Amino acid sequence: MKPVPLLDLKAQFAPLREEIRDAIDRIVDSQRFILGQVVEDLEADVCRYTGSPHAVGCASGTDALILALAGLGVGDGDEVVTSPFSFFSTASCAYKVGARPVFADIDPQTFNLDPESVATKIGPKTRALIPVHLFGQCADMDAVAGLARDRSLPVVEDAAQALGAAWSSAESGHAGTIGDLGCYSFFPTKNLGAFGDAGMIVARDAEVAERLMQLRVHGGRQMYEHKWVGWNSRLDALQAAVLRVKLPRLDSWSAGRKANAERYDLWFAESGLIESGDVKTPWRDERSSHIYNQYTLRVTRRDALREHLAKREIGHSVYYPVPLHLQPCFGELGYSAGDFPNAEAAAQEVVSLPIYPELDESMQRRVVDALVEFYRPLAGR
Ligand SMILES: Cc1ncc(COP(=O)(O)O)c(C=O)c1O
Incomplete structure (x- = not known):
């Protein structure tokens, strides 16, 4: 494939x-x-x-x-x-x-x-x-x-x-x-x-x-x-x-990203992975439009999921794995783990999926199927 x-x-x-x-x-x-x-x-x-x-x-x-x-x-x-x-x-x-x-x-x-x-x-x-x-x-x-x-x-x-x-x-x-x-x-x-x-x-x-x-x-x-x-x-x-x-062309590209995001939202909702608690789709603030530079999920067992996606050649990335207050170069600022629990949890749980406007439905289906395949043995726990 x-x-x-x-x-x-x-x-x-x-x-x-x-x-x-x-x-x-x-x-x-x-x-x-x-x-x-x-x-x-x-x-x-x-x-x-x-x-x-x-x-x-x-x-x-x-x-x-x-x-x-x-x-x-x-x-x-x-x-x-x-x-x-x-x-x-x-x-x-x-x-x-x-x-x-x-x-x-x-x-x-x-x-x-x-x-x-x-x-x-x-x-x-x-x-x-x-x-x-x-x-x-x-x-x-x-x-x-x-x-x-x-x-x-x-x-x-x-x-x-x-x-x-x-x-x-x-x-x-x-x-x-x-x-x-x-x-x-x-x-x-x-x-x-x-x-x-x-x-x-x-x-x-x-x-x-x-x-x-x-x-x-x-x-x-x-x-x-x-x-x-x-x-x-x-x-x-x-x-x-x-x-x-x-x-x-920017607005039409952003509209294409939004359409893809809505399709992911729907397919993840149908997949049972939201119900099982394994996947959280992006939350929309009604006061903002969203141009989806990234479509970012929160997931369980993120690092194992990444290995599974890599094996299936599904592009993905983590933005961002280490929060800025824990970066070595900012050590002198005196922050430590635990200072910003929400940022630290996000850094552990997020993964971004392909969302570019030229992505077609069959490719998106493969992305969702790959996540379903990974979580299915545990879905419905
Ligand atoms: C949130 C944010 N701020 C700043 C920058 C820096 O932009 P540039 O890579 O053009 O220097 C980026 C780009 O990656 C970004 O995503």
Whole structure:
């Protein structure tokens, strides 16, 4: 039987081949590779798409987070409250500007920050909150924005996995545009993926956006004039050209992922594995749309299941096996096992399945059948 990959970027590329090659050819013919008109055009496209007034392209989602904190003036001795159940950059960005990440636990249903836990972690040194919209579903932005307002703190949204998701409640808007700054990643596996590393920050405030424009180019607008000690974190014209071809397709790709998620939900419900307690399908917060960058289950006997899936060549992955507060590089922060029980339990129990829009029903059926085959001897215990 054919393997089912976790993601198939070749299937996405095939129908776009000519258009993307033409876009790349235009950049190659121009011999202008760094920033320039095509990057400005992409920034304008993202502003139109998200409704944000300002956008600043940069070299990666990681750099977007670092630049965002630096742009807000977060630095030495400051604290940034964020989630321990996320990709590394969510916390490393604080370190990189001289601040400390302070973790709060997650909500076990959404995997996103638990606002009650956040409230207990905000202290006199806190300078920003970083909610993460994990797997493509927004964190509770009503609660986060409320906490930020009460304490006059800026919010930097880690929307690396969530471009295209939206929050509709007391606060509302596209993921990334509800807080002060929003950070996107265009890493190839994201719903909108470049042909290499790329990222972007959206900003509410013109002055902050201008500072970010400077910080991404060594801290100045004019060559050889440096107002700040900035970075080299420019967005390549080639990446911007590829992303401009892909952006108009983003919503239909995300809709394809959602349709696949609904089919998994239904088939897992029919399988008996939810009833037996072996599988929990993703919980949906009705206030957020979900773009399913990942379709993430909680399962029993996760590591044995992974071996079974690997034998059947069913692509899957664990995002994330070690919570950030237990990473060796953050040892000096003094956290230990047991500090964030919800994040730690999630790290033990989650597994993400193939969800990309080109996945067909027969492949999805094989994925579900493989889980049923694994648990069946125990189902109905
Ligand atoms: C939640 C989250 N934050 C930040 C990043 C960093 O983005 P990049 O890989 O583009 O540096 C990622 C990407 O993997 C991510 O998933």
